[in-house]
Amino acid sequence: EMLEKGGYDHFMMKEIYEQPRSIRDCLRGRIYPQQGKVQLGGIKEYTEKLKNVDRIIIVACGTSWHAGLVGEYLIEEYARVPVEVEYASEFRYRNPIITEKDLVIAISQSGETADTMAAIELAKEKGATIFGICNVVGASIPRLTHAGVYTHAGPEIGVASTKAFTAQVSVLTLIAFYIAQQRGKITQSKMVEYLTGLNEIPNLVQEALKLNEHIRQIAARFKDSTNCLFLGRGSSFPVALEGALKLKEISYIHAEGYPAAEMKHGPIALIDDEMPVVFIATKHSSYEKVISNIQEVKARKGHVIAIVSEGDTEVKGMADYVIEIPQTNEAFVPLVATIPLQLLAYHIAVMRGCNVDQPRNLAKSVTVE
Ligand code: G6P
Numbered sequence: 362e363m364l365e366k367g368g369y370d371h372f373m374m375k376e377i378y379e380q381p382r383s384i385r386d387c388l389r390g391r392i393y394p395q396q397g398k399v400q401l402g403g404i405k406e407y408t409e410k411l412k413n414v415d416r417i418i419i420v421a422c423g424t425s426w427h428a429g430l431v432g433e434y435l436i437e438e439y440a441r442v443p444v445e446v447e448y449a450s451e452f453r454y455r456n457p458i459i460t461e462k463d464l465v466i467a468i469s470q471s472g473e474t475a476d477t478m479a480a481i482e483l484a485k486e487k488g489a490t491i492f493g494i495c496n497v498v499g500a501s502i503p504r505l506t507h508a509g510v511y512t513h514a515g516p517e518i519g520v521a522s523t524k525a526f527t528a529q530v531s532v533l534t535l536i537a538f539y540i541a542q543q544r545g546k547i548t549q550s551k552m553v554e555y556l557t558g559l560n561e562i563p564n565l566v567q568e569a570l571k572l573n574e575h576i577r578q579i580a581a582r583f584k585d586s587t588n589c590l591f592l593g594r595g596s597s598f599p600v601a602l603e604g605a606l607k608l609k610e611i612s613y614i615h616a617e618g619y620p621a622a623e624m625k626h627g628p629i630a631l632i633d634d635e636m637p638v639v640f641i642a643t644k645h646s647s648y649e650k651v652i653s654n655i656q657e658v659k660a661r662k663g664h665v666i667a668i669v670s671e672g673d674t675e676v677k678g679m680a681d682y683v684i685e686i687p688q689t690n691e692a693f694v695p696l697v698a699t700i701p702l703q704l705l706a707y708h709i710a711v712m713r714g715c716n717v718d719q720p721r722n723l724a725k726s727v728t729v730e
Contacts, residue, residue, distance in 0.1 A: 397552030472500025
């Protein structure tokens with residue numbers, strides 16, 4: 362088993378460290394930065410559909426649902442198509458309004474999740490076109506869908522999803538730019554710029570992994586916490602949700618992700634001198650607003666751990682701990698900002714003596730309702 366773990370103590374750590382490669386594998390043959398071109402063979406036949414579609418509905422569960430929320434931001438921002446993201450388990454039972462004009466994208470690492478499969482069957486009955494974003498080749502969901510894009514992350518053994526999540530986000534990024542390209546929403550020169558940035562992401566993730574020791578020290582400080590809050594805005598909001606999910610899944614610390622601006626409508630009541638609050642505060646839109654949220658937490662004696670853009674000095678003066686991640690275009694922040702959150706959850710769980718690869722009560726794939 363040690364051999365299978367490639368020298369790491371746990372599959373989760375091995376899979377976290379595989380991400381520069383898994384993201385590279387996901388992008389390979391799909392982006393042509395110099396030409397400013399995205400090619401997605403699996404959905405090529407549906408190019409006309411993508412040019413005309415009025416609405417996209419994303420269905421998924423768990424971490425895959427978080428990837429879907431990132432996809433919503435990306436597709437709406439760059440391709441300008443309205444997107445709704447639904448929990449498959451809710452969607453299937455609420456008589457959703459779907460027509461043959463709709464495009465449904467089902468996201469699933471395993472391709473076997475019962476609720477997601479049922480949501481697909483329902484949308485299919487109503488005549489929608491269904492795409493899949495799956496990791497396991499030939500699983501049930503890729504067989505049920507009309508077309509799809511594999512994530513190519515390789516087998517994921519750790520129950521808490523890591524490399525599958527960043528691969529799903531990578532595919533959604535590709536889909537967003539593919540639709541943008543088909544609908545003429547981005548100029549050729551801008552496409553070159555974006556895809557050149559995207560092509561660099563595996564290297565930036567490699568850089569972010571060098572933060573491991575720094576994050577381990579932060580983990581040691583907060584390992585005995587009973588609660589933890591994760592805050593972000595825009596596409597960093599789903600990243601906050603995913604950071605909270607990782608922590609609660611494997612360390613059993615109660616954690617919640619929230620949009621930073623919603624803090625004042627509830628979570629702020631929880632803040633005292635024992636509460637760690639993790640902010641995603643990179644230098645992009647909403648940066649100044651997130652800074653004022655950080656000040657609000659500090660005024661109530663909360664402990665701030667801030668993920669910031671490399672070279673940031675403003676947040677450094679306010680936060681208790683800063684984690685500097687390499688600078689990138691706002692579109693790709695989720696892919697880089699997720700890495701320190703995975704590492705933080707991992708180290709805290711290990712320090713608490715938890716079984717990180719097989720957390721209690723959880724299954725890698727939920728094939729029953
Ligand atoms: C389970 C797993 C999660 C996963 C979710 C959805 O809860 O523990 O890691 O995100 O199922 O699984 P899927 O295979 O459909 O992505």
